[in-house]
Amino acid sequence: MERFTKLTSTAIPLPLENIDTDQIIPARFLKAIDKKGFGENLFKDWRFHSDGTANDQFILNNPNYTGSILIAGRNFGCGSSREHAAWALKGYGFKVIISSFFADIFKENALNNGILPLVVIDENLHNLFKAVEENITTKFQIDLEQQLLKQVDSELAIKFEVDAYKKTCLLNGQDDVDFLASIKNEIEQFEQNRIAV
Amino acid sequence: MRKTLFDKIWDQHVVKNLPGGRQVIYIDHHFIHEVTSPQAFAELKERNLPVFRKEQITATADHNVPTKNQHLPIEEPMSRKQVTTLTENCNEHNITLYGLGHEKQGIVHVIGPELGITQPGMTIVCGDSHTSTHGAFGNISFGIGTSQVAQVFASQCLILQKPKKMRININGKINPMVTSKDIILFLLSKLGVGGGTGFFIEYAGEAIESLGMEARMTICNMSIEMGAKGGLIAPNETTFNYLKGKPNAPSDSKWEDAVEKWKQLYSDEDALFDQEYYFNADEIPVMITYGTNPGMAFEVNEKIPSAADSKALNYMGLKPNEQLIGKKIQHVFIGSCTNARLEDLKIVANFIKGKQKAPGVQALIVPGSQNVANQIKQEGLIPIFEDAGFELREAGCSACLGMNEDKIPAGEYCVSTSNRNFEGRQGPGSRTFLASPLTAAAAAIYGEIVDVRNI
Ligand code: SF4
Numbered sequence: 001m002e003r004f005t006k007l008t009s010t011a012i013p014l015p016l017e018n019i020d021t022d023q024i025i026p027a028r029f030l031k032a033i034d035k036k037g038f039g040e041n042l043f044k045d046w047r048f049h050s051d052g053t054a055n056d057q058f059i060l061n062n063p064n065y066t067g068s069i070l071i072a073g074r075n076f077g078c079g080s081s082r083e084h085a086a087w088a089l090k091g092y093g094f095k096v097i098i099s100s101f102f103a104d105i106f107k108e109n110a111l112n113n114g115i116l117p118l119v120v121i122d123e124n125l126h127n128l129f130k131a132v133e134e135n136i137t138t139k140f141q142i143d144l145e146q147q148l149l150k151q152v153d154s155e156l157a158i159k160f161e162v163d164a165y166k167k168t169c170l171l172n173g174q175d176d177v178d179f180l181a182s183i184k185n186e187i188e189q190f191e192q193n194r195i196a197v
Numbered sequence: 198m199r200k201t202l203f204d205k206i207w208d209q210h211v212v213k214n215l216p217g218g219r220q221v222i223y224i225d226h227h228f229i230h231e232v233t234s235p236q237a238f239a240e241l242k243e244r245n246l247p248v249f250r251k252e253q254i255t256a257t258a259d260h261n262v263p264t265k266n267q268h269l270p271i272e273e274p275m276s277r278k279q280v281t282t283l284t285e286n287c288n289e290h291n292i293t294l295y296g297l298g299h300e301k302q303g304i305v306h307v308i309g310p311e312l313g314i315t316q317p318g319m320t321i322v323c324g325d326s327h328t329s330t331h332g333a334f335g336n337i338s339f340g341i342g343t344s345q346v347a348q349v350f351a352s353q354c355l356i357l358q359k360p361k362k363m364r365i366n367i368n369g370k371i372n373p374m375v376t377s378k379d380i381i382l383f384l385l386s387k388l389g390v391g392g393g394t395g396f397f398i399e400y401a402g403e404a405i406e407s408l409g410m411e412a413r414m415t416i417c418n419m420s421i422e423m424g425a426k427g428g429l430i431a432p433n434e435t436t437f438n439y440l441k442g443k444p445n446a447p448s449d450s451k452w453e454d455a456v457e458k459w460k461q462l463y464s465d466e467d468a469l470f471d472q473e474y475y476f477n478a479d480e481i482p483v484m485i486t487y488g489t490n491p492g493m494a495f496e497v498n499e500k501i502p503s504a505a506d507s508k509a510l511n512y513m514g515l516k517p518n519e520q521l522i523g524k525k526i527q528h529v530f531i532g533s534c535t536n537a538r539l540e541d542l543k544i545v546a547n548f549i550k551g552k553q554k555a556p557g558v559q560a561l562i563v564p565g566s567q568n569v570a571n572q573i574k575q576e577g578l579i580p581i582f583e584d585a586g587f588e589l590r591e592a593g594c595s596a597c598l599g600m601n602e603d604k605i606p607a608g609e610y611c612v613s614t615s616n617r618n619f620e621g622r623q624g625p626g627s628r629t630f631l632a633s634p635l636t637a638a639a640a641a642i643y644g645e646i647v648d649v650r651n652i
């Protein structure tokens with residue numbers, strides 16, 4: 001897994017609540033057997049009309065909005081457990097998703113792919129949306145080590161929480177498989193003890 | 198003491214505590230299917246790791262399979278590739294596969310219970326959010342992502358943060374014509390799609406205890422729709438009777454011991470929950486959804502709230518203050534891991550017996566498994582479906598998520614017994630009303646949404 005330490009970028013706002021993984025990547029694109037190419041189909045049915053033409057109203061089709069940070073409404077990533085949603089966001093180029101709430105499985109999936117799901121309180125989320133609305137070129141800096149989200153050239157600084165174990169994983173570019181493989185003996189011991197009971 | 202049912206099972210599965218609060222949790226059984234497993238197998242290969250406990254894995258093909266002519270090769274090349282990749286991976290790693298054409302094939306959450314693989318007290322995972330279904334047997338079951346599928350392949354463990362505990366108590370007697378699907382849609386309408394996030398939910402109370410296993414599965418199935426990690430129900434005689442004699446249930450000599458152990462699986466009287474709700478069964482009516490998430494649900498005869506989400510109503514082609522009763526529909530889908538078991542299909546058959554579907558309505562019945570398909574044959578339900586003009590298909594996920602050919606065309610309405618009414622869930626532009634098998638059957642007969650209590 002890639003390491004994640006610091007990022008400075010502009011952000012793309014998507015102020016909708018309960019964005020489900022069926023919207024992030026519709027089921028008909030789940031037929032691949034590898035992780036590649038999902039970025040093209042990110043938010044497919046919002047980005048494109050049914051006749052295949054681009055929907056100009058959708059923010060990802062507005063060339064003025066760029067960046068590797070997505071700011072989204074509450075309960076982002078609800079619904080299906082498909083990790084393809086995380087692969088699609090990553091494939092498209094997002095490295096951080098900011099919301100006031102993430103659905104449980106999505107959050108794990110994001111972390112397991114080196115995407116930081118960054119939780120802020122509703123009031124701060126509102127402020128972030130406002131900052132981008134007022135100035136599209138607003139830049140944000142995310143420092144995982146310090147657990148700090150800052151608006152560049154502004155006072156706005158938000159301390160965020162992140163699971164201690166997952167933080168170490170992200171900073172070192174390690175993942176759970178590496179760790180679990182390293183404790184194989186303990187797992188076997190656990191199995192033995194259970195049989196004995 | 199003072200332990201909840203959830204605590205009891207969880208604590209028995211802790212392999213190791215990690216600094217910062219996460220725990221290594223042992224997984225008893227792992228179900229896999231063709232859509233969320235190929236990348237996990239690829240990951241193992243990349244890292245040169247073997248599958249750690251192949252006996253604890255069961256595979257089936259369900260999401261992507263056609264529901265017609267399953268004896269023929271799959272036509273669509275991408276779907277075929279995914280299903281053959283599953284077969285190759287299972288062969289390579291010696292994993293039990295109930296693939297297409299196998300008599301035990303079916304939707305992963307339907308076959309686990311009916312084969313008796315799903316048992317009380319276990320931890321069960323699958324790369325699928327509706328793994329919560331299995332919790333109906335009093336175990337900890339939840340959906341995982343593909344990276345986690347790889348973790349379980351490699352170690353039979355996951356690194357997790359213990360969720361908070363919620364209990365939803367439903368006391369009293371359930372109203373006539375109200376099914377367990379109505380109960381869960383009612384809870385969704387009260388708690389919302391985020392209401393269970395961070396929690397594992399125990400369903401309890403007289404109304405829940407009185408439900409059969411299949412009805413319990415419908416409720417636990419949709420726990421994920423509230424954002425919960427999963428849902429579970431303490432096992433009782435109903436659970437034990439269901440499991441007895443199932444192919445993978447403990448055999449004769451081990452049965453008594455197993456039941457003795459399972460009888461310890463309940464929340465202690467003074468157990469503490471982080472959150473608790475109380476409802477009375479008599480306040481639960483016949484329900485239906487009107488919007489684009491399962492929380493946008495109400496009593497079937499209500500008017501759409503004037504403050505309803507306008508994006509959702511736009512998508513659905515509905516207006517505030519409009520009533521759904523009398524709304525013309527073009528499709529009925531009776532299927533999915535929520536409502537495609539024998540009991541569900543019996544409810545449908547009972548209702549439509551001697552009646553005819555409305556002209557212009559396509560009514561699809563997709564059994565949850567080959568086993569269910571056999572059961573309905575034995576019960577003599579097939580002629581009833583055929584005479585009423587319903588189309589009976591072969592087992593799979595089908596129009597629940599429209600990965601195969603079974604899609605609802607853009608702009609058309611479908612009353613569906615599945616679990617998600619998201620935009621495009623049943624095919625691009627499809628418009629879904631989630632309801633019980635009874636309400637769906639009635640919609641097929643009348644060609645419009647009706648209140649089954651008035652028939
Ligand atoms: S029937 Fe629907 S919800 Fe159930 S496993 Fe299949 S796709 Fe998922």
